[in-house]
Amino acid sequence: MNSARLLSRSMDGPDPGEAVLQPSPRSPRRRMTLILLATILALIGAVSAGYYFAMRPVTLKIAVGPQTGDDYKLIQALAQVFARERNTVRLRPVVTDGPAASAVALKSGTVDLAVIRGDLPVPKVAQSVAVLHKNVAVLWALASAEQKAKRKSGKSSAIAGITDLAGKRVGVVGRTEANAGLLGVILQQYGVDPAKVQSIALPAGEVAEAVRSRKVDALLAAGPLNSKTIADAVLATAHTGREPVFLSVDSAEALAANHPSYEATSIPAGAFGGAPVRPDNEIKTVSFSHYIVARDGASDTTIATFTEQLFTARQIVMSEVPLAAKIETPDTDKDAVIPVQPGAAAYVDGEERSFLDRYSDLIWFSLMGLSLIGSAGAWFASYLRKDERTSTAAQRQRLLDMLATARRCSSAEELDTMQTEADAILRDTLDAYENGAIDSAALTAFSIALEQFHNAVADRKLLLSDASPLPPVRGARPQAV
Incomplete structure (x- = not known):
């Protein structure tokens, strides 16, 4: 019994008097995904900014003089070539007396x-x-x-x-x-x-x-x-x-x-x-x-x-x-x-x-940082799903309790109420599976319990229907003794 079948069976339509289910709020998994995405983008931005500041042109001030001397002419020519070639290092001559x-x-x-x-x-x-x-x-x-x-x-x-x-x-x-x-x-x-x-x-x-x-x-x-x-x-x-x-x-x-x-x-x-x-x-x-x-x-x-x-x-x-x-x-x-x-x-x-020699430590620490952030994110996501897993386990136990109650129930209205609650449990369980709070094995166990509950409700309704007295026929006269 897969989740699609369960969802189809549960959502065929609410019984009369069944409460309308409201859409669930944003799931913890989605929130966690957004948090991880924002963290990764921030880290990429930090690395990009570091690369920009590491590779942007550096201007060195050089004292040379006098301005009419050969040394100044040579340094000035070099500065112009550095600027024209868009080199990493630029020169800014500072004129002195000698x-x-x-x-x-x-x-x-x-x-x-x-x-x-x-x-x-x-x-x-x-x-x-x-x-x-x-x-x-x-x-x-x-x-x-x-x-x-x-x-x-x-x-x-x-x-x-x-x-x-x-x-x-x-x-x-x-x-x-x-x-x-x-x-x-x-x-x-x-x-x-x-x-x-x-x-x-x-x-x-x-x-x-x-x-x-x-x-x-x-x-x-x-x-x-x-x-x-x-x-x-x-x-x-x-x-x-x-x-x-x-x-x-x-x-x-x-x-x-x-x-x-x-x-x-x-x-x-x-x-x-x-x-x-x-x-x-x-x-x-x-x-x-x-x-x-x-x-x-x-x-x-x-x-x-x-x-x-x-x-x-x-x-x-x-x-x-x-x-x-x-x-x-x-x-x-x-x-x-x-x-x-x-x-x-x-x-x-x-x-x-070389470039790798200069920045190997930075690259290594960046990779280590990404790994640590990933591990921390996974732990944090697991921590956030802890309550969800606990809630799912409690709901599965509630479903089993309703299964036992359904077999002894004497009222069709009470069975309908439990059916409505089972539909809500189904919705929460599927959300938990989608968010990663439970695995496929847990979902399979829930499917078995839900199937048994549906069967118990159907059997009990049939039994109650057979045991109920026939309603009197209109216009019929009571027979004389």
């Missing part, structure tokens, strides 16, 4: 990145991300054609080496005071008291006039080998009629050993072009690096992504800013002058974490 001011901005925490010089004091919070470029020190004296000829014959008293700069005037090309400090380091390496050498700051545009008016005896410039500033300064010197005589820093290795922020290097012949070729021979000198550094505490994941974008964009920016070709990976050794940022080191060493 590398020293950029270092101060990083130390104060107002920026996330900074372009600094390696030969200047490095903030303790700085961690290297990339070498933006390396600058070489170019030192040359000024000589007339006659002095140059005498120098070759060994009879000239002109400047032939760094030790000859004592008592001379050296023009330091550029607006930064850091190059004057570089000159002092070189002089000290050769035992020349920097106080005995007059240092004169010269903007790049005033080099020719200073040479022509004999305001300086030698010049110092620092920048990349392909720097237009150095090439223009050397060319301006030659155009004044005073030939540049390049001074070699032969003690470059010893200087680098004493000052780890410098490296020994050389300037190849013809590096600055011109006719005749300048210089005509390879010149030993020292170099120092301009770094992109990050503030200690920056996200390793963000810096790793930035480093990857930086070396990818380098190829694009090179056509616009040739200086981009000089960008190099940082030194990842533990004894590096500036400690490397862990995210940048992971990129350089090929240990950058």
